[in-house]
Amino acid sequence: MPKISVVMSVYNGAADLAPTIDSILGQTESDFELIVVDDGSTDATPSILASYSDSRLRVIAQSNAGLTRALIRGCAEARGTLIARHDCGDRSHSERFAKQLALFADDVVLVATTTRFVTSEGELLYFGRGDGDEIRRSVLHDGAEKIHGVPHHGSVMFRRDAYLAAGGYREPFRVAQDLDLWVRLAARGRFVIAQEELYEATIHPSAISSVNRDAQVATTEIIVALRDGGDEATLLAKAANVPRRNPSAAQHAAALYFIGRCLRAQKTASARRYFAEAIRRNPFHWRAWASLLSGR
Numbered sequence: 001m002p003k004i005s006v007v008m009s010v011y012n013g014a015a016d017l018a019p020t021i022d023s024i025l026g027q028t029e030s031d032f033e034l035i036v037v038d039d040g041s042t043d044a045t046p047s048i049l050a051s052y053s054d055s056r057l058r059v060i061a062q063s064n065a066g067l068t069r070a071l072i073r074g075c076a077e078a079r080g081t082l083i084a085r086h087d088c089g090d091r092s093h094s095e096r097f098a099k100q101l102a103l104f105a106d107d108v109v110l111v112a113t114t115t116r117f118v119t120s121e122g123e124l125l126y127f128g129r130g131d132g133d134e135i136r137r138s139v140l141h142d143g144a145e146k147i148h149g150v151p152h153h154g155s156v157m158f159r160r161d162a163y164l165a166a167g168g169y170r171e172p173f174r175v176a177q178d179l180d181l182w183v184r185l186a187a188r189g190r191f192v193i194a195q196e197e198l199y200e201a202t203i204h205p206s207a208i209s210s211v212n213r214d215a216q217v218a219t220t221e222i223i224v225a226l227r228d229g230g231d232e233a234t235l236l237a238k239a240a241n242v243p244r245r246n247p248s249a250a251q252h253a254a255a256l257y258f259i260g261r262c263l264r265a266q267k268t269a270s271a272r273r274y275f276a277e278a279i280r281r282n283p284f285h286w287r288a289w290a291s292l293l294s295g296r
Contacts (some may be wrong), residue, residue, distance in 0.1 A: 005078030040064025109189035
């Protein structure tokens, strides 16, 4: 059995898939299997996956069912002592797995890494950092308005036995399925965050939480209520019915403005392009106008 099972879901990810897989297969720690759940892709994803001959790669093809169900399927197939997550479009440093493995102790159930967030062009936006003990305290005790999880879902590695004992990812959570799992894992042991930048996450405007903020907020409130002893059947049914609406032009504009501000903070010239696109989406976004005109 491998030490690690890497679980990744992909849906129409052909544009970003090969660099992601290459960063995984190029790890210095080679004792792993890579389980890719092709969640009903209609682009070149299947042919790209078929082009790899590495015996560590296992492809599971299914009809489109969404991220949570794909992760449940992938983790059910995992044979490793540890499960590592990865998202299509992201990249792992070549020593990510080796350095995460070194941080596991008997009382540690989850190790994540500091994450470098970039645009689709590779421009630095910001770093996601954290303290494992503080994150564990937050998911066990903070209210819905303050609770916070690991720097990035794709950067985590956790014990498979703890995952199974906690009940794994839960199908009703179409968003925030990671936070729901962290709450239950935190009850079983410590979290550790590697302070090195071992994971690079690509941020697209449509993926920023503000685009689905209403669903995120509603789901987080349900997660906290479950943690604090609320009726499980009632709350899981409520989670399954949290509506996900198509993002509005104003929400897209807010996401573009956020990226522009991050780029401006890094003194990156392309920030102006994001402000201009935010204005195109929402001509009344006065902060984007002010940033574009002031140069600050």
